[in-house]
Amino acid sequence: MATHAAMPGRRTPRAHARPRRRTTLAWALPLVLGVIYGFYAAFIRRDGGPSTGGQVLLGLVSGAALAALCFALGRIQRSLPLALRAVAYGALTASAIGFLVSLTDTSVLRSAGLGLAVGAGVLVVTFYTLYSRET
Incomplete structure (x- = not known):
């Protein structure tokens, strides 16, 4: 009865997967998108009047949230x-x-x-x- 011959395994050690380096674009693009989004959110809420602390806080929080979500999506998108x-x-x-x-x-x-x-x-x-x- 014929059997299959086992293929010899690799004898050389495999290179371990190196962690991917974060390029400048990987953090700069979400940061720029977050800043633009935050400014626009604060501008929409301003409605032609003077700027207030609440509007600035809204812009900061919404911009930071979008930047964090964009960065997270950019990190996991390949998987x-x-x-x-x-x-x-x-x-x-x-x-x-x-x-x-x-x-x-x-x-x-x-x-x-x-x-x-x-x-x-x-x-x-x-x-x-x-x-x-x-x-």
Whole structure:
């Protein structure tokens, strides 16, 4: 009876996976997006009047939150499957746009609807871009 011969294993030690270095762009892009987002959130809330401490605090907190979420998504995006990566980008964009629209004192349905519409568009474009680069 014939049996399969076992393939000889590698005798050389394998190189361990080195941790990825964080490039300047990996932290600079979320930081810039957070600053712009924070300024815009504070500007929307200002409504033409003088700036107050509450508006500045709103801008700082919302900008820091978006920067942290963008940085976290940038760190884990390579480990996500293609479709889930597109969903993550769409969800982040939808929540960011929905929050900005809610600052304009419109209805909840309008801010949720506009956030979902923009998020769906980002999802489709991101999925198409990632899928076309993969193949």
